[in-house]
Amino acid sequence: MGLYLGDGHLVVGRVPVLRVFCADVWPDLIAACEGAMRAVMATSVQRVQKRGCVAVQSYGTHWPCLFPQHGPGKKHERPIVLADWQRTIVEAHPGDFLRGLFHSDGCRTSNRVTVRGKKYVYPRYMFVNESTDIMGLCQWALDLLGIAWRMNRRTSLSVARREAVAALDRHVGPKS
Structure with missing residues (x-):
């Protein structure tokens, strides 16, 4: 929850996707984020390499239920x-x-x-x-x-x- 509030967002489309961005220099944080997603709900978590960071993401119908704070805007x-x-x-x-x-x-x-x-x-x-x-x-x-x-x-x-x-x-x- 704390990582989501800081560096994450939820995109609600046909299948919602939860993304949390973690800097490359913190590999243990990336692993902890992935582990948390798996422990809560995700059966599949992807790491998408970006410039200087990794987007740890998971698609799931129920992510909006777990993060009702999502919405448009900052x-x-x-x-x-x-x-x-x-x-x-x-x-x-x-x-x-x-x-x-x-x-x-x-x-x-x-x-x-x-x-x-x-x-x-x-x-x-x-x-x-x-x-x-x-x-x-x-x-x-x-x-x-x-x-x-x-x-x-x-x-x-x-x-x-x-x-x-x-x-x-x-x-x-x-x-x-």
């Missing part, structure tokens, strides 16, 4: 609301949901600051998304896990406290 220009049954799943597995969100629209980086002439370096997670609805879902999932976060811009969320970063490390893990 995700940040339309409402993104979880169905009640999706909320129940995210409440039970917020770390998995966050893994998808952060692996698509987030990163773990080293923040470098200088305070009174002394330099500090510490790890932090950043999540950036233009959709206020998707940002709200990320905040909600972080709250479910008790992970402290702050908005550093309208479209950018930061997780920087040592214990919060450690907790997110346990759920998100490295993107490889």
Whole structure:
């Protein structure tokens, strides 16, 4: 779900197709995306090589049932609301949901600051998304896990406290 909200889309035609785009430099993420599609519904998943990325895709009549958030236009220009049954799943597995969100629209980086002439370096997670609805879902999932976060811009969320970063490390893990 998190990967779909970040890097995926659903094309509803004669036979709907779910596509999630993953950068070539993250082969484990590509495999995890394919595995998730197979685990949920897909009997067949294709990898279509594009310039610098792979479209992991699967055709299936019921993809629109599983992703009722699909619709015309950009995700940040339309409402993104979880169905009640999706909320129940995210409440039970917020770390998995966050893994998808952060692996698509987030990163773990080293923040470098200088305070009174002394330099500090510490790890932090950043999540950036233009959709206020998707940002709200990320905040909600972080709250479910008790992970402290702050908005550093309208479209950018930061997780920087040592214990919060450690907790997110346990759920998100490295993107490889």
